[in-house]
Amino acid sequence: MSIKLFDSELKVMDVLWREGDRTAKQISDILKGEIGWNMNTTYTVIKKCIAKGAIQRSEPNFMCSARIAKEEVQAAEAEELIGKLFGGSPDLLFASLLGSKKLSDEQIARLRQMITDLK
Amino acid sequence: MSLLHQSIAGGVLIAVILVIRSFTIYRLPKAVFKVLWIVAAARLLLPFSIPSRFSLYSFIRKLADSDTEKLVSSVSQNNTGIKPQYAPLLQGIFPAVSGSAAKEESFLSLPQICYLAGLCLLAACFLVSYIRCQQKFREAIPTKHSAVQEWLKEIAAGLQKVPVSRRRIIDRCLKKRASKISVRVSDQISAPLTYGTIFPVILLPKRMDWNDGRTIQYILDHEYNHILHFDALNKIILAVILCIHWFNPIVWVMYFLANRDIELYCDEAVVRKGKKETRESYALALLHMEEVRKLSFSLYSYFSKNKMEERIVAIMKIKKNSILSLTFAAALVAGTTTLFATSALAEDSTEKKLSKQESNQNEITVSPTPAPTEKDNEKYKFENDTESYMLSNNQIYTAPRYVMGEDGLKRDSEGNPADQTFASPTEKDRTYDFEPGEEEELRFPTHSEIEDLDVTAHNHWTEEKLKQVIEDIESGKIKDSLVKVINTDDGEYLELTDQNGNKMYGTFIACPEEESDYYLKEQEN
Numbered sequence: 109m110s111i112k113l114f115d116s117e118l119k120v121m122d123v124l125w126r127e128g129d130r131t132a133k134q135i136s137d138i139l140k141g142e143i144g145w146n147m148n149t150t151y152t153v154i155k156k157c158i159a160k161g162a163i164q165r166s167e168p169n170f171m172c173s174a175r176i177a178k179e180e181v182q183a184a185e186a187e188e189l190i191g192k193l194f195g196g197s198p199d200l201l202f203a204s205l206l207g208s209k210k211l212s213d214e215q216i217a218r219l220r221q222m223i224t225d226l227k
Numbered sequence: 228m229s230l231l232h233q234s235i236a237g238g239v240l241i242a243v244i245l246v247i248r249s250f251t252i253y254r255l256p257k258a259v260f261k262v263l264w265i266v267a268a269a270r271l272l273l274p275f276s277i278p279s280r281f282s283l284y285s286f287i288r289k290l291a292d293s294d295t296e297k298l299v300s301s302v303s304q305n306n307t308g309i310k311p312q313y314a315p316l317l318q319g320i321f322p323a324v325s326g327s328a329a330k331e332e333s334f335l336s337l338p339q340i341c342y343l344a345g346l347c348l349l350a351a352c353f354l355v356s357y358i359r360c361q362q363k364f365r366e367a368i369p370t371k372h373s374a375v376q377e378w379l380k381e382i383a384a385g386l387q388k389v390p391v392s393r394r395r396i397i398d399r400c401l402k403k404r405a406s407k408i409s410v411r412v413s414d415q416i417s418a419p420l421t422y423g424t425i426f427p428v429i430l431l432p433k434r435m436d437w438n439d440g441r442t443i444q445y446i447l448d449h450e451y452n453h454i455l456h457f458d459a460l461n462k463i464i465l466a467v468i469l470c471i472h473w474f475n476p477i478v479w480v481m482y483f484l485a486n487r488d489i490e491l492y493c494d495e496a497v498v499r500k501g502k503k504e505t506r507e508s509y510a511l512a513l514l515h516m517e518e519v520r521k522l523s524f525s526l527y528s529y530f531s532k533n534k535m536e537e538r539i540v541a542i543m544k545i546k547k548n549s550i551l552s553l554t555f556a557a558a559l560v561a562g563t564t565t566l567f568a569t570s571a572l573a574e575d576s577t578e579k580k581l582s583k584q585e586s587n588q589n590e591i592t593v594s595p596t597p598a599p600t601e602k603d604n605e606k607y608k609f610e611n612d613t614e615s616y617m618l619s620n621n622q623i624y625t626a627p628r629y630v631m632g633e634d635g636l637k638r639d640s641e642g643n644p645a646d647q648t649f650a651s652p653t654e655k656d657r658t659y660d661f662e663p664g665e666e667e668e669l670r671f672p673t674h675s676e677i678e679d680l681d682v683t684a685h686n687h688w689t690e691e692k693l694k695q696v697i698e699d700i701e702s703g704k705i706k707d708s709l710v711k712v713i714n715t716d717d718g719e720y721l722e723l724t725d726q727n728g729n730k731m732y733g734t735f736i737a738c739p740e741e742e743s744d745y746y747l748k749e750q751e752n
Contacts (some may be wrong), residue, residue: 115414115433116366144409149365214515219539223510224544 111162112182116153119143121162121181124174132170230471236284238273238477240567245480247559248488252537253544257492259556264485266560266568271468275576279569288571342474350470365423367430368410374443375410375431382408382451396679401455408454410447418516419446436519442512445497461489487534491541500547510542530535693733696721 113121119142130138136150145153147219154172157163164175243265252260270276279285386402407426414433421429429450436442453459465482472478498505546552574680699705711722725729 114366115368115412119368143369145365149362152362153366216518217534219514220511222536223387223514223543223569224538226540227507 111176111180113157113160113162117157117160117162118181120150120153120157121174121176121178124163124172125178127169129173129203136174142175233271233274234472234475234478236276236570237267237472238475239283240267240563241477241481242269243563243567245477245484248484251543252491255552255556255559256548257488257495257541259560260488261492262560263563263715264481264488266564267481268464268468268485270568271472271489272464276568276570278571279565281565282571283566284569284571345472349473353466353470360749361422363415363430364411364413364430366415367413367428370412370431372412372437372439372443374440375447378444378447379408379410382406384519385425404454407452409705417448420458421450421453424457424459429454434519435516439512439515441508442515445509446516448495448497448500452496453489456489456492458489462486473672487537491538494538494542495545498542499547506543510539511540513542554663629639667696696723696733 119139122133124130125183127138132151132154135154136145136147139145139150140147154163158165162176162181163172165172184201236329244260244267244665247263248260321352326547383406404427408429408433409426410429412431412433414430416430417434419429419431419435421427430441431448469482494509501509513535593608696705700710705723709724711724713722714719722734723733
């Protein structure tokens with residue numbers, strides 16, 4: 109069985125693989141030092157891992173343990189943000205370099221030609 | 228100013244900007260559009276505006292005003308001889324909310340509900356997507372990529388070099404903020420972006436060509452300009468404007484175009500920084516990023532081709548600013564702003580203090596004033612402290628109370644000079660000479676005259692009401708030519724003539740002896 113995880117989720121899993129079982133609080137402290145995540149962010153990511161079945165949670169203190177081995181994990185593909193809500197336009201709310209709509213090959217080729225023409 | 232007025236005025240301004248933009252987007256520095264959008268945003272957001280003699284709305288108002296004058300003069304002609312009588316009526320209508328406005332108020336509830344529902348829905352959409360995105364962005368991981376580290380060092384070094392001169396202080400503040408930049412990588416986004424206003428973060432997608440140092444450089448420069456321009460905040464402001472004016476289609480156009488122009492402005496800043504060849508390599512870098520991105524999303528690839536095309540052409544046509552283009556740009560911005568972003572200039576100094584709302588209200592109340600006909604059957608009713616005016620459709624208008632100032636001019640309750648447009652008494656009118664002896668026609672009202680009148684018209688007045696009438700005569704509100712004192716066997720009647728020639732009679736009853744002196748004194752004077 110293999111689970112698709114995002115980099116953020118992999119970061120949390122890394123901690124568990126490296127350090128063994130830890131409480132959510134401990135994971136949060138470690139990640140705060142390593143990559144500057146705040147507690148809420150870490151907790152959200154842990155919850156996502158639990159939902160995907162990568163982490164098992166046990167009481168007390170929200171003890172987390174890895175349910176899968178490092179080798180079983182695949183990198184997840186980037187998913188389109190907001191997507192459904194705004195017709196896929198994170199560029200409308202955040203200063204995004206490119207729009208959320210993709211160009212076709214022909215369109216890219218045509219624009220490339222245009223650059224040469226305008227040079 | 229009501230929201231609708233604001234939206235319409237803003238819409239006119241946006242329409243003008245759209246025209247300017249479509250003709251000059253490739254020719255003028257992008258700062259022009261940035262300023263114009265800011266002006267439009269201010270017009271849409273701020274409930275007040277700066278009055279200007281050169282405003283488009285001043286011209287419109289002048290037109291409207293001349294129409295009103297025509298109306299008033301035609302009305303006066305209808306009632307030759309009793310012209311001044313009409314004046315208080317007009318005064319009664321003008322300050323009060325006109326019939327149409329009153330209607331609006333009572334029917335507004337449903338549109339209001341629709342408006343609020345739309346606003347909440349749109350705001351909720353924005354909020355949900357904003358919070359979701361923010362959440363994902365926070366999960367990004369700091370990068371140690373060499374190109375990024377070098378760029379950050381460069382920025383830091385650049386900040387050191389900024390000279391501490393007065394002109395640069397604002398610039399320095401901006402750059403200090405920029406020194407807090409962190410660069411992170413996320414595998415959950417497909418294009419580089421910037422978020423965070425106070426602690427700006429540049430996010431790079433994991434899936435991009437990390438070996439292409441120059442492209443990374445361009446991306447970071449572009450995003451750095453977003454940070455310097457506070458674009459994270461600007462985008463939120465644009466979203467707020469859209470939420471407030473969601474019913475206005477042209478505001479939607481503004482929303483999308485202003486968002487595009489934010490990018491164009493940053494493109495321009497990056498290209499201007501480099502040499503002439505930068506244009507081409509920057510445009511190619513943008514396209515290359517699209518290509519790399521495309522690999523992961525082969526599913527849906529429809530596209531707003533205009534957007535990218537416009538951007539590429541804009542990049543390729545960036546030139547060094549010439550004095551000519553700068554002058555033209557400045558003139559364009561100044562002209563558009565004064566013409567379309569300002570409001571009508573109020574007529575006199577008193578009105579200047581009024582908010583635009585009130586002046587608008589005047590504009591509205593002017594037009595629906597019907598030219599009264601004989602059928603209208605207006606009546607005066609004198610009640611306690613105010614003069615009311617009743618139309619045949621049972622709407623009651625109340626005239627403002629004026630008092631005589633020390634300078635002999637009418638003042639309203641706040642001591643401001645009364646609007647002199649109507650019923651301004653001439654010197655002759657203002658001195659009241661009450662001499663019943665001069666009246667030639669001393670007679671009883673005939674039986675038929677009394678019959679024709681409404682009961683309220685010839686009832687007995689209390690002492691206060693009579694005093695009121697006398698005061699109104701003195702202050703010029705009721706012209707003395709329209710008043711007669713008629714001596715009858717029963718005592719004295721005061722006869723008032725309205726503009727239709729209808730006569731009303733009042734008499735003074737049940738007054739104690741000493742109080743009746745008041746009236747007699749008036750006669751002696």
